[in-house]
Each structure stands twice: as structure tokens, then as C-alpha cells.
Amino acid sequence: MFLNSGSRAVRLSGLTVLVLAASVALAAPASAHVEVEAAGASALAENVTLNFSAETESDKAGITELEVILPEGIAPADVSYENGPKGWKFAATDRGYTVGGPAIATGEDAAYAVTVRQLPEAESLAFKTLQTYSDDRVDRWIELGEHADGGHGNSAPVLELEPAEPGAELVSPSPSPSPSSSPTAETTTAAPSTPAAGDEGEKEEKKNEDDGSSTGLIVALVVVVVALAAGGFWWFRRRGTSAS
Numbered sequence: 001m002f003l004n005s006g007s008r009a010v011r012l013s014g015l016t017v018l019v020l021a022a023s024v025a026l027a028a029p030a031s032a033h034v035e036v037e038a039a040g041a042s043a044l045a046e047n048v049t050l051n052f053s054a055e056t057e058s059d060k061a062g063i064t065e066l067e068v069i070l071p072e073g074i075a076p077a078d079v080s081y082e083n084g085p086k087g088w089k090f091a092a093t094d095r096g097y098t099v100g101g102p103a104i105a106t107g108e109d110a111a112y113a114v115t116v117r118q119l120p121e122a123e124s125l126a127f128k129t130l131q132t133y134s135d136d137r138v139d140r141w142i143e144l145g146e147h148a149d150g151g152h153g154n155s156a157p158v159l160e161l162e163p164a165e166p167g168a169e170l171v172s173p174s175p176s177p178s179p180s181s182s183p184t185a186e187t188t189t190a191a192p193s194t195p196a197a198g199d200e201g202e203k204e205e206k207k208n209e210d211d212g213s214s215t216g217l218i219v220a221l222v223v224v225v226v227a228l229a230a231g232g233f234w235w236f237r238r239r240g241t242s243a244s
Contacts (some may be wrong), residue, residue: 034066034129034141034157042162043121044170049082050159054110054131061135063110065100067093069128069142073120075173084112103134118171121164128156 034054041048054066070076079097081090088101099112110131119125128142143155 033153033155034127034131036127036157036159038159040162041119041159042168043119043123043164044168045165046118046171047115048119049113049115050127051113052111052127052129052157054129056104056107056109056133057139058133058135058137059107061133061137062103062106062108063131064103064134065098065132066110066112067098067130067132068096069130070096071120071122071125071127073122074116074125078117080115080117082113082115085110088112090114100132119161121170123161125159125161126156127159 034052036050036052038048038050041050052066052068054063056063070079076092076094076097079092081099084090084099085101085104088099091098097114099114104110126144128144131139131141133139139154141154141156143153
């Protein structure tokens with residue numbers, strides 16, 4: 001009788017443990033998440049390649065897009081795409097960037113890499129990520145600090161940085177797109193040209209030279225005409241004298 005009671009107690013204890021374990025497993029947050037890592041990542045390091053891995057949480061749809069909200073100190077223009085799933089493309093946004101394309105096979109994770117022009121001077125960087133599936137489901141890996149341990153455990157991927165190397169300096173920001181060079185009404189309206197003083201002087205001098213040349217030519221013609229007239233008069237007079 002005592003043995004039966006002991007066996008029953010053991011069975012009840014084992015059942016209790018299983019129930020508690022199942023409860024803990026159901027209550028635990030999902031293990032899927034987004035991770036980021038980079039070899040030799042340190043503050044102010046330049047041209048650093050970041051490798052992201054986004055685990056799937058869906059058994060019904062594939063991942064189609066990952067949107068990343070960049071941390072302070074990294075501008076969208078400072079990020080360039082290296083590689084990712086086949087057919088996926090990179091696009092900058094006003095707060096970060098997106099990588100996406102054809103849906104990845106259901107149950108498979110998404111991995112891609114980008115290069116950052118320079119990491120900011122910080123101890124760690126959080127890359128909040130929105131993970132979209134082909135059925136429009138969105139997993140939000142955006143929680144930071146204390147909030148990352150509670151709720152659904154949707155913590156943002158965080159990259160820990162080593163201290164800056166000796167002599168490392170902050171490089172100049174990436175150049176922003178140049179403003180439009182389209183002409184305005186003021187620039188398109190042709191202003192009356194004002195001749196330079198030198199040009200005006202040259203024109204006046206040339207005009208004087210032309211006037212002088214014309215005057216000289218007229219004088220020469222007058223002289224020739226007078227000479228011819230005088231010659232004709234002399235010839236007629238001599239002829240008249242000869243006839244007499």
C-alpha cells in the first residue's frame with residue numbers, strides 16, 4: 001500500500017514537472033531574431049562590412065523584405081549593398097534602407113551584407129529591423145534595453161564596438177546631392193550686353209581710321225579730276241592756237 005502511494009506520488013511529481021516545463025516553453029519568447037556582426041568593428045572604423053542574419057518565425061510564408069532603421073551617426077548615403085538573397089535589391093530610405101525581393105522559401109532565413117563608410121564614435125549600435133513576409137506579416141525587431149527582455153522579446157540587433165584605434169578620426173560627411181542647377185527666370189532672361197571700355201575704344205579708333213581712309217580717297221579723286229580737267233583745258237587751248 002505504501003509502495004503504491006509512493007509510486008503515485010512519483011508519477012504525480014513527474015507529471016507536475018512536465019506541465020511546468022510545457023508552461024515555461026509556451027511562455028518563453030520566440031527564439032527567432034535578427035543578428036548583426038562585423039569583424040574588427042570599432043568606433044570610427046572605416047569601410048566596415050556588416051553581416052545580417054534574419055531568422056524566420058513563419059511556417060506559412062517566406063521573408064520578402066527587411067527594413068533597417070539606421071542608428072544615429074550613420075546616414076543612408078554611407079551604406080552600400082554587398083550581397084544578399086538571389087533577386088533581392090537594396091534601396092535607401094529617409095531613415096535607413098530596405099533589402100528585399102522574391103520571397104525566400106518558407107522556413108528559410110535571410111542573410112545579407114552591407115558596407116558602412118564609417119562607424120560612429122559609440123560603444124554599441126542598434127539596427128532596428130522590420131521583417132516582412134509574403135503574407136504581409138511583419139515582425140518588428142525594434143526593442144532596446146529593458147524593453148527587449150519583456151513582451152515578445154523582439155529585441156533589435158545590436159553591434160558592440162571596440163574603442164577607436166589610436167589616431168582614428170571622424171571623416172567628413174558623405175556629400176549630399178547637389179541642388180538642382182535648372183536656371184531661374186532671372187538667369188534665363190538675356191540681359192542687354194554692355195560693351196567693355198576697351199572694346200568701345202577699339203571700335204572708335206577703327207571708325208576714325210575708316211573715316212580717315214575715306215577722306216583721303218575723296219581728296220585723291222578730287223586731285224585726279226582737277227588734273228584731268230586742267231590737262232583737257234590745256235590740250236584744247238594748244239589745239240586752238242595751232243589752228244590759228
